[in-house]
Each structure stands twice: as structure tokens, then as C-alpha cells.
Amino acid sequence: xxxxxxxxxxxxxxxxxxxxxxxxxxxxxxxxxxxxxxxxxxxxxxxxxxxxxxxxxxxxxxxxxxxxxxxxxxxxxxxxxxxxxxxxxxxxxxxxxxxxxxxxxxxxxxxxxxxxxxxxxxxxxxxxxxxxxxxxxxxxxxxxxxxxxxxxxxxxxxxxxxxxxxxxxxxxxxxxxxxxxxxxxxxxxxxxxxxxxxxxxxxxxxxxxxxxxxxxxxxxxxxxxxxxxxxxxxxxxxxxxxxxxxxxxxxxxxxxxxxxxxxxxxxxxxxxxxxxxxxxxxxxxxxxxxxxxxxxxxxxxxxxxxxxxxxxxxxxxxxxxxxxxxxxxxxxxxxxxxxxxxxxxxxxxxxxxxxxxxxxxxxxxxxxxxxxxxxxxxxxxxxxxxxxxxxxxxxxxxxxxxxxxxxxxxxxxxxxxxxxxxxxxxxxxxxxxxxxxxxxxxxxxxxxxxxxxxxxxxxxxxxxxxxxxxxxxxxxxxxxxxxxxxxxxxxxxxxxxxxxxxxxxxxxxxxxxxxxxxxxxxxxxxxxxxxxxxxxxxxxxxxxxxxxxxxxxxxxxxxxxxxxxxxxxxxxxxxxxxxxxxxxxxxx
Numbered sequence: 001x002x003x004x005x006x007x008x009x010x011x012x013x014x015x016x017x018x019x020x021x022x023x024x025x026x027x028x029x030x031x032x033x034x035x036x037x038x039x040x041x042x043x044x045x046x047x048x049x050x051x052x053x054x055x056x057x058x059x060x061x062x063x064x065x066x067x068x069x070x071x072x073x074x075x076x077x078x079x080x081x082x083x084x085x086x087x088x089x090x091x092x093x094x095x096x097x098x099x100x101x102x103x104x105x106x107x108x109x110x111x112x113x114x115x116x117x118x119x120x121x122x123x124x125x126x127x128x129x130x131x132x133x134x135x136x137x138x139x140x141x142x143x144x145x146x147x148x149x150x151x152x153x154x155x156x157x158x159x160x161x162x163x164x165x166x167x168x169x170x171x172x173x174x175x176x177x178x179x180x181x182x183x184x185x186x187x188x189x190x191x192x193x194x195x196x197x198x199x200x201x202x203x204x205x206x207x208x209x210x211x212x213x214x215x216x217x218x219x220x221x222x223x224x225x226x227x228x229x230x231x232x233x234x235x236x237x238x239x240x241x242x243x244x245x246x247x248x249x250x251x252x253x254x255x256x257x258x259x260x261x262x263x264x265x266x267x268x269x270x271x272x273x274x275x276x277x278x279x280x281x282x283x284x285x286x287x288x289x290x291x292x293x294x295x296x297x298x299x300x301x302x303x304x305x306x307x308x309x310x311x312x313x314x315x316x317x318x319x320x321x322x323x324x325x326x327x328x329x330x331x332x333x334x335x336x337x338x339x340x341x342x343x344x345x346x347x348x349x350x351x352x353x354x355x356x357x358x359x360x361x362x363x364x365x366x367x368x369x370x371x372x373x374x375x376x377x378x379x380x381x382x383x384x385x386x387x388x389x390x391x392x393x394x395x396x397x398x399x400x401x402x403x404x405x406x407x408x409x410x411x412x413x414x415x416x417x418x419x420x421x422x423x424x425x426x427x428x429x430x431x432x433x434x435x436x437x438x439x440x441x442x443x444x445x446x447x448x449x450x451x452x453x454x455x456x457x458x459x460x461x462x463x464x465x466x467x468x469x470x471x472x473x474x475x476x477x478x479x480x481x482x483x484x485x486x487x488x489x490x491x492x493x494x495x496x497x498x499x500x501x502x503x504x505x506x507x508x509x510x511x512x513x514x515x516x517x518x519x520x521x522x523x524x525x526x527x528x529x530x531x532x533x534x535x536x537x538x539x540x541x542x543x544x545x546x547x548x549x550x551x552x553x554x555x556x557x558x559x560x561x562x563x564x565x566x567x568x569x570x571x572x573x574x575x576x577x578x579x580x581x582x583x584x585x586x587x588x
Contacts, residue, residue, distance in 0.1 A: 034151060035155055036095060041100075050136060051129035051133060053076065054128050057120065060119070066113050066223030068113065069241075070104075071130045073104070074126060078098075078122050078124030080096065080103065081096050081119050081121050082096070082103065082116050084116055085223070086165070087224065088202050104148075109131065109320060110325070115223065138320055153316060164191060167220050167236065169194045171217040174463070177377075178217065181220065186385065187385070188284045207219065215230060220239075248351065250352065252351065252352065253276045253355065256278070257357065258280070259281035259285040259315070260286060260311075261566045261567050262552045263357070265571050266359065266570040267570075269574040270574045271318060271323040279318065279325045281328065282331070285315045286310070288383070288405070289307040291405075292306065292408050293411070298564055333498055340353055341355070354581055355548045356550070358499075358504075358556075359551075360555050367454070367455060380465060381487050384487055391485060394418050398481065399422050399486075400454075400488050402422075402426060403491065407433050407440075407441060410447055420447045424450070453470050453473065467482050468481050499512075505545035511555060512551035514542050514550070515540060519539055521545075522545070540579065547580070
């Protein structure tokens, strides 16, 4: 879809040029001193080696939402006003920065476009620090860097809380594509605004201008003012800078395919040790773990932590160490008959690396129901975040699955839904779920467990799911339940079908063999072909059958399907990558 450009105030009624929105979200008001710290003269002197002093005259736009890619601007004299701004021309002040204060939030670590406008209120002298120097600063100046990074994170949290910055999604409530894009942006912790054309005058005017057909919903207004009709995730990623232009001639030290916990761990440790790293993620950083409402058995978090919070911290760490993260970037083919290795994306782009780490996880498993795709995003869900929870307030819902993820989701949803019907085919949860979750489910009055049961039919219309049919495998009895939300947590299949051209060895279930398992499988194959002695080269523990290609996390055969185990493998593989690169021939 070609970009369509708005005149900045084309759809803004005169009375709404400035929205009355709070500058600081209520839940983090007490942390204002951390969000907007003031640096001392001595601290500013230490920053001068990372930037360039520039002068901006009164009224000059220093940062422009959707365009400017400065890393950080430290005010030396004068004042700057920071204002939220969207592509429709709405603007409202957030704060002012005076001497010793600085602009930036987490996206500036990666050189992404600004989410706010910054304008010189008078003659301003400022220290402008580019993104690569900002990353060097937060590493070299440990204590000061910690304060700066904390401020950047809290500013993003604040933007999310008050609804400032990012794209504007225009469409009828409940539309599946609107829900999909909202979920995509929320999963990536990116600020956005949703408006209903029936309730909002600007949105109505926008729709009258572009005349969207049913296939054009939603309209998306990017921060730079361009408008897209029913854009793909990739189009949204490009307009927000989440999906950068990737140089096909650059050779990375490591390409990480998949930015779940294991992939992010590899990115963080490899980046911190000086390797150039590109991480490719097909939907949202954190993978399936990010959908967990609470992880209570992860070391160091005795009160638990949400999967989204854990993944968000790791994502910021990766950016801090200079990792390039591309979202959404879907790997379609691994090419290993030449060196460097190549990964081809679904859009045809090829990227090169000296080593590749496969942390591509698994795809959500679907039950064998003929019309299930019809209701995905309109009643069928594969994760349970606050977005989905808000959809089922005071409703009865069905949740299918008996693993830890299903248990966490059931407990989370029980705080929103009137009742959670937990459906499993087995006789109980003991064999598949941790005991602490079983006890919590038993103690939750509005969770009802249905054993030896499965869904056999879905009914609904264009608006979404209306009814499910449950079948008792012991008695043969069937029951129709009038529910509009079904959550599926029935496991996943390894995401390895795109590796066929490269010949990466997988087991009977499609999981990737590594290390000793590769050696055993190849020795067995040689023996069956009469090749003796069946000697094979020794593989590193996480190396696949293809030299320089490693596998970690859920996609690896024999791995422990836990977040902590994936993070451990992500850290462990970096030393094996170093060993592989050190042993490459000098010419390579």
C-alpha cells in the first residue's frame, strides 16, 4: 500500500489542536524525579566527549515526531518544551526541559524516530548525543548510565499509560484486524491510540476523505502523518522504525532468529562481548513467554514477574549493547551452501552472518476444528494479556490446556471473567502442571476444571464466536456453551519447516538436534549404510548438524521447556560461537 500523506492539521478541528491529557500517568507520578532527573555540572562535563554542542534558535523544532532520530539532547542553557503529537495534528505539552535535563526514551537507544516533538522556547544551547554514542555512554558511565536508562524506560511506561505518541488506529470496535494490530503494538510495548469513527469527529472526517471499503479497515495514521489502509504488520513496523532497512552486504557476527527469552539472552550476552548481532523476530519480542501473566519460578523474583516485564527489560538490555532488533522480520529460508551463512526473509531480503542461532521456538497448536481460523482474533485466542482480559469482563470463558502456561492464564483470567471453564483431555493436572499452580487453581472459586473433555465444534457469525460444543470422552455426552471467548494453550509445534534447504538435522517431531544427538544420529545413519568406522566430527553442545548454526530454547530437541532454561542456553551458546569464530580459517 502506497503511503498517503496528511497535511498536519487537515483533520484537526480548531477546538482540538491541544488535547487535555495528563503529562504524567497517575501510577508513576511519585517517580517524577526519576523520569525527569537533572544532571549536575560535573556529570554534564563527563558527557561532552559523547556529543556535539549545538545552538537552536527560539521556535526551532529540535525533535519531530516520526522523523528525528537523535539519541539524546542535553540542555545546557535555555528551555525546551516536550509535547505529545500524533499524525492527525493533535498536540499537548508533556513537560519542559531546562539546563541539566535531557530528551529521549528507550527507542532512542536504537536510533528509532522520536515519539514526541521538542521545540526551543528561547535560545537553546544543547549537547546532541547520537544513538551509537548514547549506547557507549550508558555502558562507560555505569552509575550515570543506570539513571539515564531508568529514565528512558519510565518515559516509555508513561507514554503507554497516558496514551501519548505512536500511530492512531481508526476502525469500528471489535474488527479483527483492528484487534490484531492493537495486540501487535501492545505486545511490543509501543504507544498507540484507537479511535472509533462513530464517536470521534476527526476519525469521521478522515474516513469521509479516504472512503475505506470493508477490506480497508483499519486506517492507520503513522506519526509522520502518512495514512495506510489495513496495513500489514511489516508496514506498521516500517512506519514506526521497528523494522529497519537491512543492509544485504553487511556481514554480522551473529544472526539470532527469534527474540524469545533464549534469543534475547544470546543477543544481550553476544552484544555485551563485542559481537555484532542482528535479531529477527516475526511478531513481538519475548515470544510465548511474554504472554505469561506471572512467572513465579524464575530465579531472583520471589514475588514473580510478568513475562512481558521480563522480556521488556531484556529487550532494552539488547538495545543498550547495540543489538539490531528487526520486528516483524520472518525468516523463510536458511542458506548454508555458501559462506557467510544467509537468512532469507519472506519479503526476499537476504542478510549474512558468520554464525546463526536458531531460537525460533514453536507455533501455537490448533485443534482440528474446520472453522477455527474464522474466529481467530474474534473469539479464539492463543495468549491472555490485558487486552484479551478486558474483552471478557464479567463473561464466562473457556480455556483449553493443562500446562503451566494454561494454569497461569486461567488464574489471570479469573480476575476478570465471571467464570473460567478449564478444559483438558486428561484425568487431571498433576502430570503436566506445577503443584503451586494446581493449588492456586483449586483455591480459585470461579475456575471449574472439566476433565476428559474437548471442544468438538465452534459456532458463530461475522461478528465472532457465539457458542462452543464440549464432548465428554468418558460418557459421550455433549454440551453447548454460550461463550464468546476461547483461550487455547495446547502446546506448540517446532518452527523448523523453513530449514529444509539447509539440511539442519531434526528429530521425528521436528525439533532440532544438537551436539551429541547430532553425532549419534549421523553415526547411526553411517552404520546403516555400511560406512565403518562411523566417525563424525565432535559438535559443540548447542551446535546443529551444520557448522556455525546453533539451536537453543524450545526449538531444540531435548531442551527443558522453561524460561530459565532458555535464558541459560542463550548465554551458554555465546562461548560456543566465540570458539567457532576463533577456529575459522584466516581467509574466511
